[in-house]
Amino acid sequence: MDKVSVYFFGHQVLQEITAAFQRHNISVLIGRSGSGKTTLLRTINRLNEEFAGCVTRGQIFLNTGQEHLAVYPQDDRKNTGIPQPAPLKLTSLRQRVGMLFQTPNIFPVSVYKNIALPLTLVSQAAKTEIQERVYQALQLVGLWAEVRDGLHKPAQRLSGGQQQRLCLARALALRPDILLLDEPTASLDVHASRYIEDLLTTLAEQYTIVMVSHSLTQARRVGHTIMICSQGRITHHLDRDEQLSTAELEVLV
Numbered sequence: 001m002d003k004v005s006v007y008f009f010g011h012q013v014l015q016e017i018t019a020a021f022q023r024h025n026i027s028v029l030i031g032r033s034g035s036g037k038t039t040l041l042r043t044i045n046r047l048n049e050e051f052a053g054c055v056t057r058g059q060i061f062l063n064t065g066q067e068h069l070a071v072y073p074q075d076d077r078k079n080t081g082i083p084q085p086a087p088l089k090l091t092s093l094r095q096r097v098g099m100l101f102q103t104p105n106i107f108p109v110s111v112y113k114n115i116a117l118p119l120t121l122v123s124q125a126a127k128t129e130i131q132e133r134v135y136q137a138l139q140l141v142g143l144w145a146e147v148r149d150g151l152h153k154p155a156q157r158l159s160g161g162q163q164q165r166l167c168l169a170r171a172l173a174l175r176p177d178i179l180l181l182d183e184p185t186a187s188l189d190v191h192a193s194r195y196i197e198d199l200l201t202t203l204a205e206q207y208t209i210v211m212v213s214h215s216l217t218q219a220r221r222v223g224h225t226i227m228i229c230s231q232g233r234i235t236h237h238l239d240r241d242e243q244l245s246t247a248e249l250e251v252l253v
């Protein structure tokens, strides 16, 4: 992303952020409450636009390895003769960029339909293929053995950790390039959190993951890169093995 700023009702909450989230890496955003972590995450799938009074400036590109695509249509270089990447439609962007929230946002339908419904909406796949992709997604998040006998039971009956994995399976079934995770373990106990963390480490081999966390220890456990946000800026950009003491202090100030 290049010089990305976000305003809510004229108040600037992101200050010209320029950053790159490496492919097949877990980038963890940490920082004090209100520093802009969630807003930054939501620029990547343009979710901020769903809120009243929001204006976004700057440019975001998505590099999938095969394609170079523009997330935001604005481009100051319009008249410079530099070839412009293809702009992404919002529906396509939301399919390519999956998102998980602090508390699992399951739909009030069966386990199976939680994954199958969005899949049916965005793909032309036949019923048998939908079923195959639902099963694959459940296996990918380690839920298959736990839910195979209750696929058509209400998803609300699952535990919190299972519900969060179901949400992850729903996002993965759409075959995204990027996963955005907003404190995905915030509502889970330590065992369910560790399960999700291990899962993310495995998924990072295939997906680009950008995650918000309030836990520095979690950031150190799973993050390949740690980005520290403060007052709408990324003030530190650290690799996993870098000494964090200065940065830790910055966060605590």
Ligand SMILES: Nc1ncnc2c1ncn2[C@@H]1O[C@H](COP(=O)(O)OP(=O)(O)OP(=O)(O)O)[C@@H](O)[C@H]1O
Binding pocket: 008, 013, 031, 032, 033, 034, 035, 036, 037, 038, 039, 040, 051, 052
């Ligand atoms: N929909 C919105 N409407 C108005 N202001 C908003 C909206 N979303 C975020 N903000 C403002 O943007 C600023 C950054 O909020 P954001 O949620 O991104 O911070 P955060 O670092 O994720 O905080 P937390 O760690 O508490 O979740 C805050 O001042 C917040 O009030």
